[in-house]
Amino acid sequence: MKKPGAALSIRENVPLAPYTTLGVGGAARFLASIRHEDQIPEALEFARARACPVFVFGGGSNILVSDAGYPGMVFRMEIRGIWPLDEENGEFISVAAGEMWDGFVQRCVDQNLAGVECLSGIPGTVGAAPVQNIGAYGQEISDVIVSIRVLDRETCAIQELSGRECGFNYRESIFNSTGRDRYIILKVAFSLRPFGRPRIRYTDLEEYFRGRSKAPNIGEVRRAVVKIRESKGMVLNGTEGDIKSAGSFFKNPILEPGEAGKIENSARDRGHLASTENLPRLAAPGDRVKLPAAWFVERAGFQKGYTLGNVGVSSRHPLALVNNGGAQAREFIDLMHRIREKVQSEFGLALVPEPTLLGFLEHDG
Template sequence: MAIEERIEENVPLAGLTTLGVGGSARYFLCARDEDDIPAAFRFAEEKGLDTFVLGGGSNLVVSDAGFGGLVVKIDLRGVRFVEPDENGFVIAEAAAGEDWDEFVAECVRRELAGVECLSGIPGSIGGTPVQNVGAYGQEVSETIVRVRCFDRATGEFVELSNAECGFSYRKSIFNTSEKGRYVVTKVTFRLGAGGEPKVVYRDLKEYFDERSSSLTEVREAVLAIRRRKSMVIDAADPNSRSAGSFFKNPIVAAEILGVIAAAEGSDVPSFPAGEGQVKIPAAWLIERAGFAKGYRFGEAGISANHSLAIVNLGRAKAADIFALMNEVRAAVKVRFGIELVPEPVFLGEKAALPQTATEPVV
């Protein structure tokens, strides 16, 4: 069927996101085949439309006015595991539309190490390299070998090596220098056959109390810890109706810690983040700025189980989410002089979206 005949019109987007807010896409295509992708962009170009690539919608806030362009939902399928090499590593290739957590579960079932701490993160395989997803001391960039993409600049499919993806904390070329250029169609991972799980993060170490653990136990522990924080999508848990962590943990000059500690009269939690820099948990800043867990602001709120998640209490509009976001950012700025940077992507016409800094400014 020609691509024009498969493109739908006025498709509501809220139900395709985990936060569940926002309007419709003027045009919408579900891409099931790599060839659908160039065809979709040709259609958009002919019509002079903006485009947006949608994965699992778990890191996304859609504006109430929706999006006047073409949304291309990536629904490519297929996962393939290759026998271990002489060094005990297994290569796994996963198409971008596959569910990330189902892939993690399969890796753990096959006793392949490298992604176990990333259990329970919602979204698609193709979404993971975009912001280099990370949790409990592990990042997806640790196991990615290469990423296959459609390159909109050249109209060709390309294979980018790990180094070419430019990964760092919640960043890659896909959400910074080359934003909008590449559509991820397949990700190749290198996993340790029979490898040890990574237990470096405090919450996990405490959970196991120095006892050694298997990959399955680590996955179960991560899921249990995440469920307590409503960080696993669960229709029965209203606190999980979110876009995950709403703000990145700010990275600031180490001297700032002392200034904040003196002003607050207490220690400030922090983690090393490269030379002369530290990462401060945004959750701590938000709580100290006066937003307790369970704080309500109209139909939006702070999760009762995690101060870093903004939740849709049921009937929220995108405007409610943005209003609470602005209130939190303003309070943190006034108290600490730190600009919190939102983690989710905002989709909509520019005028309908809040303007936010792209980097923390101290």
């Protein structure tokens, strides 16, 4: 992991748009490429000496940078390395923050290690993946995390947090809630199931494999997930349009059953639901219900392909807001507000954006 004598690279006035999948936003005052954890205290000291705030960047696939840029220092996490912790059966694996998530998934599938195959095709780094507890097609990264090695930005102390201490929930962990801006994730340790059977727990995947007599292996599940994602414009390697996005722009709201019932009534009152139709809902932990944000976005009038200036709703996925070319960050904020206001007024439902907003004023978000 350590590159002896590797000097810390710090550049000034670095445009951030090329480092994000949305492809918008201004420059960071400083950008440090972090290639080893030993470089972090020096980089933090550099920022402190200049009274610069610090922001940690992975692959930029879940960040909207403001047009004004960021008047602080960005740490770009480029620490690489993958270590099997149990050589005997390869069950435990520790992975550095700067490794690409999907490369790691491919490696697990190649080695017949089950547990992350449904998370195929998600862009970004391993270090960012626990931040919002990435999830898709019936799996969440928290299902397989044993521990996370972190650096505390205040003290520079390095700690090992257990999965339980990370406070995982739907699209949530301490890293984007109570401990936001406190920890830098350095390494993530996973426990995977050698030759484990893939779990097909998601309607799209069940549909994909319907009629097959033999259970699919994890390689087949990975291929199926990537194919389904491609059809929704949810992979970055596509050549068709709609690929400049941050994935889902809004989280699926999780509510108490009573609150969901009120929203269902208001949807019916306003003619968004026929008297025989029910609000689509999924079960969520703690007897709560998860409502599909995409349904509300579409019913509020923002259909696939809707455009507003240079931005719009993906033609393949109602939850992905896309840069159709030449967009500015301000346009995403305007579209986001427009959608949130309409969903609020039509259904009484507050949608919460999923990407991190960087360099904006409080009221923008």
